[in-house]
Amino acid sequence: METARVNEFRETVESLNAKTGTPDRNKIYQWLGALLMCAGVIIAFIAYFVAGAQNSGDLAVDNIKHNEHIVLAICGISVTVAGAALFLKSSITRFLRFWLIRSIYENRSREE
DSSP: OHHHHHHHHHHHHHHHTOOOOOHHHHHHHHHHHHHHHHHHHHHHHHHHHHHHTOOOSOHHHHHHHHHHHHHHHHHHHHHHHHHHHHHHHHHHHHHHHHHHHHHHHHHHHHHO
């Protein structure tokens, strides 16, 4: 019963000839967002641990290097946030595209 309904839904979606955009591009953006999230977290942790390991004996030099690594950690967090936004945008776009097609299908089946 459910298989027949799913097959009917697929056939109806194909017959709509609705332009669905480029799902390949959304998948690329989704993977890129996930990659940026991971890379940003890795950069932030590496910069944080390197900043904590600074100890040359000269306090002025250590403070300068420490501040440089803190800035790098903040940039890593920024990359993570940008990647999360890109990932979320792509995921929501894919979901809403499916939801809209499903809604159109249900409305047309009610009219018949």
